[in-house]
Amino acid sequence: MDWLNKGKQLGRNVLDWLVPPSCVSCGTEIAASGGVLCGDCFAGLRFIHAPFCDACAIPITQEEMAERGAxxxxxxxxxxxWHRGRAAFLYERQARTLLMGLKYGGRTERAAALASFMSQAGDDLLVSDGRVLIPVPVHRGRLWQRGYNQAALIANHLARRRGLTCYPDALHRQFRTAALAGRSRHGRYQQMAGAITVRPRYRDLLRGRSVVVVDDILTTGATAEACAKALLEHECISVDILVAARVTLT
Ligand SMILES: [Zn+2]
Ligand SMILES: [Zn+2]
Structure with missing residues (x-):
């Protein structure tokens, strides 16, 4: 351990003594430094492990894998x-609590915790070959209301963690789409078609680049599809998707 790391560790110990670390989801004090969730909240998350669909991250069985491939x-x-898709965990009760607090409850500190889980889940997508991270955009009106774009917060943490470039505002949501919840898959795709564009000042920067689109939740994929299409139209060579939670619709 070099002196810098020793110094960091000492600083962390003093900080833990002054402000004991607490679970980012329920606030319970946690014993181990460096952890982000308490044991109960962590156990409540259903992490996605192989085998899963290479494109949408939904868990599949060994039999399905043998039958159809990835x-x-x-x-x-x-x-x-888009090409490949990765998600850290399934969108179930505990995941919902964690994500809703970030999206609607101002709990922006949760973005770092989600980025740590997503960094593991998306390890094979987050390689340093000049690829860039781009969050799914929210409409201006919603940004003013909420004060932040939760996907951009996560993407910035991920970029810092992995030493990658993030363009937080490269994509633009042209019109305010009504909430997608409750709509059919077809309805969601129809509503999102053409809703997302690449901002003109990023067009040259993105030509020939690989992009990882970052979001908090992947449901039908309608929003991710609109992002991928917009990026591919501007000659990005590949688009992958990385999210915190995957909704299972069945
Ligand atoms: Zn907890
Ligand atoms: Zn799939």
């Missing part, structure tokens, strides 16, 4: 515009 039935029939 894709789920849905992605095989309708391959998404």
């Amino acid at each position: 894709l789920c039935a849905e992605c095989e029939i309708r391959p998404p515009a």
Whole structure:
């Protein structure tokens, strides 16, 4: 351990003594320094492990994997515009609590915790070959209301963690789309088509680059599809998707 790390560790110990670390989800004091969730909240998250669909990250069985290769039935029939997709955990009760607090409750410190889980889940996407991270955009009106874009917070943490470049405002949501919740898959795709564009000042910067689009939740993929199409239209060579939570619709 070099002196810098020793100094950092000492600083952390003093800080832990002054302000004991607490779970970012429920606030319970946690014993171990460096952890972000208490044991109960951590156990409540259903992490996605292989085998999962290479495109949409939904868990698949060994039999499905043997039968179809790396894709789920849905992605095989309708391959998404993006290439690979990774998600840290399934969108279940504990995941919902964690994500809703970040999205609507001002709990912006949760973005760093999510980035740490997503860094592991998206390890093979986050390689340093000049690829850039771009968050799914929110509409201006929603940004003013909320004060931040939760996907951009996560993308910035991920970029710092992995030494990658992040363009937080490269994509633009042209019009305020009504909430997608409750809509059918087809309805969501129709509503999102053309809603997202690449901002003109990024067009040259993105030509020929690989992009990882970052978001908090992946549901039907309608929003991610609109982002991928916009980026591919401007000659990005590949688009992957990385999210915290994958919603299972069945
Ligand atoms: Zn907790
Ligand atoms: Zn799939």
